[in-house]
Amino acid sequence: MTLGSPPILRCPDCFAEAGLLGAVFACPACDRSFGPQAGLWDLRPSQLSPAKRNEDAAHHGDRTATWRRLILHKRDRIEACDTQWLPELLSDRTRRFLEVGGGLCYASALAKARAPDAHVTASDLSPKYVIRHAMAVGSMLGAMPNAYVAADVERLPFIDAQFDAVFSQMTLYRVPAPSEALREIRRVLAPGGCYLGIERATPWAWSREARVMRARAEPLGILERPYTLHAWRAMARGIARADLTPGRRLRHRRARQWLNAVRPMHVALRIAC
Numbered sequence: 001m002t003l004g005s006p007p008i009l010r011c012p013d014c015f016a017e018a019g020l021l022g023a024v025f026a027c028p029a030c031d032r033s034f035g036p037q038a039g040l041w042d043l044r045p046s047q048l049s050p051a052k053r054n055e056d057a058a059h060h061g062d063r064t065a066t067w068r069r070l071i072l073h074k075r076d077r078i079e080a081c082d083t084q085w086l087p088e089l090l091s092d093r094t095r096r097f098l099e100v101g102g103g104l105c106y107a108s109a110l111a112k113a114r115a116p117d118a119h120v121t122a123s124d125l126s127p128k129y130v131i132r133h134a135m136a137v138g139s140m141l142g143a144m145p146n147a148y149v150a151a152d153v154e155r156l157p158f159i160d161a162q163f164d165a166v167f168s169q170m171t172l173y174r175v176p177a178p179s180e181a182l183r184e185i186r187r188v189l190a191p192g193g194c195y196l197g198i199e200r201a202t203p204w205a206w207s208r209e210a211r212v213m214r215a216r217a218e219p220l221g222i223l224e225r226p227y228t229l230h231a232w233r234a235m236a237r238g239i240a241r242a243d244l245t246p247g248r249r250l251r252h253r254r255a256r257q258w259l260n261a262v263r264p265m266h267v268a269l270r271i272a273c
Contacts (some may be wrong), residue, residue: 004119006146008094009034012045012157019143021147038131042150043157049176052152056126056220061171069104077169078200081107081174086114087197094118098163099145100153100185101125101171105134106141111167113143118164120145125152132193148184152182158188166195172269173199173226178232182239186271201244202226209264229260232267238268 006021018030024035034041046053070078090097090111097120099108108122122138122145124130130148137145145192151157153168154175166185172178185195202209211225217224227235229244244256245266256265 006116006119008159009157010159012043012155017159034135040131040148040150041129042127044150044152045155051223052125056128058220058222059126059129066133070137077272078106082110086110089167089194090115097161097165097209100168104137106137107167108145109138109141109143112145121147121149123151125151125220154184156184156188161190163188164190164193168197173227179235186239197269199259199267201229201232201266203262204258219222229267236269240271242267242269
């Protein structure tokens with residue numbers, strides 16, 4: 001594998017090795033054809049659950065401007081991504097970077113700016129969201145990823161052991177089986193590769209945050225579930241390490257764990273980092 005080469009795909013329907021990301025092709029096993037439309041590669045499975053199909057429909061009527069999402073809604077996350085999380089993941093040896101469930105995919109744009117020679121793949125489950133917002137974010141941040149992909153994190157369309165770095169942020173709480181998503185991420189990591197995922201650790205299932213998630217998700221027919229720190233650790237057991245991220249005001253790990261009994265925290269999921 002050369003520096004910055006595109007990843008090799010596998011068919012999301014039949015799992016056959018299918019070709020390089022960037023070349024129009026048909027799956028040799030099931031004959032499904034693949035190619036970019038409006039700059040996006042739709043590499044989702046043909047059969048998706050209703051909740052996953054609704055992720056795309058949920059964005060159809062939302063006309064919030066991209067700049068508002070980026071500057072007003074995500075400013076703190078972008079700062080943390082640029083100053084904390086990507087420096088942990090990226091090095092001068094990073095050849096392939098994958099962001100899963102990226103939404104605006106600002107992490108991919110920031111990764112491309114930090115590692116311009118790496119092949120950067122930005123992905124999210126919703127094609128509409130990527131086309132409408134993520135591509136504009138790459139332009140706004142002045143660094144376009146090499147490829148934009150619609151992909152299901154529980155069924156990643158890549159062959160094994162390819163990515164040196166995989167990143168996600170506020171993604172796994174929206175999938176039916178976070179443990180399956182973690183196994184898929186581990187599968188596509190190259191030897192010596194690292195994954196870092198940032199999620200929310202909710203204090204209790206009946207907390208205010210849980211009620212807000214239900215009120216937002218149920219009318220749209222999508223999936224959002226709160227998980228406690230204990231639940232994240234249970235789901236990650238044997239796959240990833242899970243622990244609360246350090247805080248600016250309270251860095252002591254044990255104290256933050258106690259505080260998570262009454263307020264939400266961020267949990268970091270790491271594979272070989």
